[in-house]
Amino acid sequence: MRIIATPGPTHEPPYVREALSAETSNPDLDPEFMTKYIDARNMIGEMIGARGDNVVIWMGEAMSGLEAAVANLVKPGEEVISLSNGVFGDYFSELVRRYGGRPRLIRWDVRHPVDPDELQEALNESEASIVTMVHCETPSGVLNPLREVADAVKRSGKLFVVDAVSSIGAVNIDVKWGIDVLIGGSQKALNVPAGLTIMAISDEAWRRIEDCKYEGFYLNLLNWRNLESGFPYTHSEPLLNALIASLRHIMREGLDEVYKRHIDIRNRVIRAVNAYGLTLVPASMEWASPSVSAFYLPTGINDGLLRESMWRKYGVMIGGSLGELSGKVIRIGHMGYTATLEFMLPTVTALGMALMDFGLSINLNNAMDAFMGGSKS
Numbered sequence: 001m002r003i004i005a006t007p008g009p010t011h012e013p014p015y016v017r018e019a020l021s022a023e024t025s026n027p028d029l030d031p032e033f034m035t036k037y038i039d040a041r042n043m044i045g046e047m048i049g050a051r052g053d054n055v056v057i058w059m060g061e062a063m064s065g066l067e068a069a070v071a072n073l074v075k076p077g078e079e080v081i082s083l084s085n086g087v088f089g090d091y092f093s094e095l096v097r098r099y100g101g102r103p104r105l106i107r108w109d110v111r112h113p114v115d116p117d118e119l120q121e122a123l124n125e126s127e128a129s130i131v132t133m134v135h136c137e138t139p140s141g142v143l144n145p146l147r148e149v150a151d152a153v154k155r156s157g158k159l160f161v162v163d164a165v166s167s168i169g170a171v172n173i174d175v176k177w178g179i180d181v182l183i184g185g186s187q188k189a190l191n192v193p194a195g196l197t198i199m200a201i202s203d204e205a206w207r208r209i210e211d212c213k214y215e216g217f218y219l220n221l222l223n224w225r226n227l228e229s230g231f232p233y234t235h236s237e238p239l240l241n242a243l244i245a246s247l248r249h250i251m252r253e254g255l256d257e258v259y260k261r262h263i264d265i266r267n268r269v270i271r272a273v274n275a276y277g278l279t280l281v282p283a284s285m286e287w288a289s290p291s292v293s294a295f296y297l298p299t300g301i302n303d304g305l306l307r308e309s310m311w312r313k314y315g316v317m318i319g320g321s322l323g324e325l326s327g328k329v330i331r332i333g334h335m336g337y338t339a340t341l342e343f344m345l346p347t348v349t350a351l352g353m354a355l356m357d358f359g360l361s362i363n364l365n366n367a368m369d370a371f372m373g374g375s376k377s
């Protein structure tokens with residue numbers, strides 16, 4: 001069996017594959033499609049504490065959600081604060097610039113999380129109405145303290161826009177902490193192919209969207225608010241079927257169990273790869289995301305060649321990184337279906353074998369002991 005252990009798109013579970021191949025009709029004309037859509041919205045709502053009718057699921061990769069959030073919420077010339085410790089956090093401020101806002105980037109080191117204690121003053125003195133942040137910076141595997149930052153943002157009376165693309169489904173999120181727009185994608189811990197964006201929008205954010213009067217067409221969120229006359233654009237039934245299959249699976253396992261499983265697997269993967277001598281990118285284990293682990297490569301080992309060899313020789317695909325970590329870091333996605341012993345034991349083993357092939361002296365037994373040694377971290 002080949003294993004896709006990248007931080008999204010992920011290995012497809014059999015129930016997702018089956019749902020993708022189910023017979024379809026015409027989403028614009030078949031009333032049953034709307035029932036399915038509402039079902040999916042409600043399950044997402046249950047997962048993140050949102051009202052189902054405040055959830056939008058549309059066709060388009062998750063980037064379209066980030067872009068839509070900025071396009072629909074930012075007024076020309078206004079300041080928008082982007083809290084960032086990586087590529088996707090920075091990307092928000094670039095979007096703000098492109099949509100005519102004034103980006104103010106508050107930056108942390110890629111190995112550290114956004115620090116809620118350091119930002120209150122900046123938030124309080126800024127005239128900005130919107131603050132953006134990424135929950136899990138996938139390129140570094142750092143998980144930002146969403147609840148604490150949401151508290152700080154709410155104390156300053158601003159709207160909070162959050163990219164949760166690589167955390168939704170793997171980490172507990174409740175939009176009632178103070179998240180006004182939450183953006184998720186289909187291809188990470190939800191294990192569906194790329195192509196669906198999920199957005200949860202608060203009542204306050206909807207009011208702001210109405211006020212902003214964004215004139216764009218496809219990304220106009222207001223088109224997706226009231227679906228009484230049907231969908232604004234053609235939806236994808238196979239992707240929606242797959243999302244529903246995935247959400248039902250998650251709900252059957254239980255959200256608490258799913259989140260615990262991710263933490264347990266993260267701890268095992270980190271212990272084993274540390275035993276190979278590789279350093280975790282997050283400067284502290286407590287900041288490591290339950291969905292993706294990033295490690296610095298030892299000097300002299302070429303990222304691309306190592307990953308290619310793992311894939312060709314051992315049938316396991318892992319990721320490289322982006323931005324300033326590109327070429328220096330490998331990433332293992334343990335997301336949803338792949339956050340299990342069944343997937344991660346062979347993944348970690350293949351990494352060890354490949355590192356040995358590249359001349360690193362490592363002790364596989366020690367790493368396996370570390371992996372199997374329970375969830376102590």
Ligand SMILES: Cc1ncc(COP(=O)(O)O)c(C=O)c1O
Nearest residue numbers: 061062063088138163165166185
């Ligand atoms: C944190 C984060 N945001 C946004 C995206 C973009 O998602 P997509 O590739 O679906 O556009 C990614 C993809 O890796 C991501 O990790």
